[in-house]
Amino acid sequence: MTMKKIINNPDQIVDEMLNGLVYAYDSIVERIPETMVVHRKHEKNGKVGLVSGGGSGHEPAHAGFVGQGMLSSAVAGQVFTSPTPDQVLEGIKAADEGEGVLLVIKNYTGDVLNFDMAKDLAELEDIEVESIVVDDDIAVEDSTFTAGKRGVAGTVLVHKILGAAAEEGLSLKEIKALADKVVPNIASIGLALNPATNPEVGKPGFKLEEDEIEFGIGIHGEPGYRREKLQPSKDLAKELVTQLKKTCDWSSGDQYAVLVNGMGATPLMEQFVFMNDVKHLLADDEGLDLAFRKVGDYMTAIDMAGISLTLLKIEDAKWLEYLNAPAKVIGW
Amino acid sequence: MVEIDALKKWIELFGEAVTENKETLNQLDSDIGDGDHGSNMTRGAAAVKEKVSEADYDNLSDFFKDVGMTLVSKVGGASGPLYGSAFISMAKQAKESDDIASLIEAGLEGVQKRGKAETGEKTMIDVWSPVASALKEDKLTSDLIQDSVENTKEMKATKGRASYLGDRSVGHIDPGAQSSAYLFESLLKAGVLNG
Numbered sequence: 001m002t003m004k005k006i007i008n009n010p011d012q013i014v015d016e017m018l019n020g021l022v023y024a025y026d027s028i029v030e031r032i033p034e035t036m037v038v039h040r041k042h043e044k045n046g047k048v049g050l051v052s053g054g055g056s057g058h059e060p061a062h063a064g065f066v067g068q069g070m071l072s073s074a075v076a077g078q079v080f081t082s083p084t085p086d087q088v089l090e091g092i093k094a095a096d097e098g099e100g101v102l103l104v105i106k107n108y109t110g111d112v113l114n115f116d117m118a119k120d121l122a123e124l125e126d127i128e129v130e131s132i133v134v135d136d137d138i139a140v141e142d143s144t145f146t147a148g149k150r151g152v153a154g155t156v157l158v159h160k161i162l163g164a165a166a167e168e169g170l171s172l173k174e175i176k177a178l179a180d181k182v183v184p185n186i187a188s189i190g191l192a193l194n195p196a197t198n199p200e201v202g203k204p205g206f207k208l209e210e211d212e213i214e215f216g217i218g219i220h221g222e223p224g225y226r227r228e229k230l231q232p233s234k235d236l237a238k239e240l241v242t243q244l245k246k247t248c249d250w251s252s253g254d255q256y257a258v259l260v261n262g263m264g265a266t267p268l269m270e271q272f273v274f275m276n277d278v279k280h281l282l283a284d285d286e287g288l289d290l291a292f293r294k295v296g297d298y299m300t301a302i303d304m305a306g307i308s309l310t311l312l313k314i315e316d317a318k319w320l321e322y323l324n325a326p327a328k329v330i331g332w
Numbered sequence: 333m334v335e336i337d338a339l340k341k342w343i344e345l346f347g348e349a350v351t352e353n354k355e356t357l358n359q360l361d362s363d364i365g366d367g368d369h370g371s372n373m374t375r376g377a378a379a380v381k382e383k384v385s386e387a388d389y390d391n392l393s394d395f396f397k398d399v400g401m402t403l404v405s406k407v408g409g410a411s412g413p414l415y416g417s418a419f420i421s422m423a424k425q426a427k428e429s430d431d432i433a434s435l436i437e438a439g440l441e442g443v444q445k446r447g448k449a450e451t452g453e454k455t456m457i458d459v460w461s462p463v464a465s466a467l468k469e470d471k472l473t474s475d476l477i478q479d480s481v482e483n484t485k486e487m488k489a490t491k492g493r494a495s496y497l498g499d500r501s502v503g504h505i506d507p508g509a510q511s512s513a514y515l516f517e518s519l520l521k522a523g524v525l526n527g
Binding site: 078081082084085086087109110113114116117120121142144145 | 401404405406408409410412413414416417420446447492493496
């Protein structure tokens with residue numbers, strides 16, 4: 001089967017995508033010349049820099065979250081491949097406003113390795129750097145590209161909260177402490193209806209039967225924990241909520257932020273249907289206070305059809321304030 | 333005391349070795365990884381050659397830093413940061429000493445810090461570590477290098493992508509250990525140790 005995509009040369013896809021993105025939103029972002037770094041345009045004002053990034057194919061993550069109130073810069077790797085340390089270093093240098101830089105890393109072996117090395121390189125250039133590794137996917141441990149749990153859509157909530165905190169003027173130390181508190185309170189889990197096709201590979205990353213879905217799938221198509229026949233949205237939501245409950249161990253009245261995330265080829269219509277089911281299960285049946293809600297494509301997997309559900313337990317009212325703070329970015 | 337020219341020769345020979353053995357490395361990597369180690373190292377070696385062959389260096393540290401940063405930016409995957417860390421760690425050490433044994437020892441520490449692996453885990457460290465020890469006693473030989481590579485065959489991978497295979501990784505030579513062997517064979521051939 002031929003790959004049906006709006007592309008030119010698969011080798012140029014990331015470069016061309018970044019150029020299109022910064023052209024379309026040139027009031028918000030710019031590309032650092034000769035790099036894979038998208039940087040925010042607003043004036044530097046002596047605040048802590050926030051840098052994230054990773055393999056491409058997860059748009060709007062991460063460049064779509066660059067701007068005032070979220071990331072200072074985002075570093076794009078090849079499709080589903082971590083950016084190299086020299087590129088991350090460029091992102092750090094662009095983000096540095098003299099108060100240090102915090103790296104938000106999704107928990108994949110390559111990302112951790114490359115970002116860690118960039119951190120060392122930045123320190124050689126006298127830039128103070130801290131990092132946080134997000135590992136919110138509760139579906140499986142030790143996956144194709146990961147030791148431990150994978151980092152998925154919950155990362156976007158981390159961008160938002162830390163970005164608002166940086167904008168408020170918190171120090172690097174304070175933001176690192178905040179990150180350490182927020183990340184363990186995030187849990188995500190996803191499912192897929194159809195696999196993604198990496199344009200650099202040219203064929204689907206895995207195979208599902210016509211009437212089959214897979215629970216617990218990763219954002220690079222990594223295996224989940226169970227395959228079943230397709231079922232109504234409310235039953236899919238029920239399964240994901242049941243898994244999340246095992247980890248979150250909530251009580252009625254607990255306050256949560258909820259993110260329903262499309263994986264790339266799931267229509268918003270279906271995402272809203274799913275959110276409606278999540279509302280019934282979590283707010284009506286479980287009695288949770290879903291104080292912050294988002295639906296849409298935030299952390300995609302190219303053209304995978306599927307959805308993920310992320311919950312963040314709001315342990316501090318300040319977190320909710322940060323989630324609701326204004327952000328001048330493309331994708332929030 | 334090592335000479336820059338000898339070091340350049342070393343890195344050049346290493347580049348030739350990985351390029352000639354590109355398919356071997358890819359095949360080793362296909363057996364227990366994602367199959368691109370030879371291609372990645374070949375790309376990196378070509379970039380390093382372009383970077384350092386015409387450049388003039390006043391000191392060892394700048395040379396090693398250029399090698400390290402080029403590998404980091406061009407090799408990618410896990411090998412880029414691992415080899416890159418080795419050479420950048422050597423660049424730091426070169427400010428203190430120009431003794432090759434202490435430089436390789438520093439390189440080993442760089443790889444260990446980055447990869448968080450110990451000996452016996454079926455990685456490039458299983459070549460770097462015995463080589464570093466042998467260099468301290470001025471006893472590095474081609475046989476020792478070959479034996480170190482062969483030893484990785486019976487090890488079970490617990491780090492890196494090969495670790496997903498668990499017991500199935502046994503019976504295969506680790507590709508990173510093999511490319512490291514080319515690195516140290518080249519060190520012998522370049523005459524770095526004769527100085």
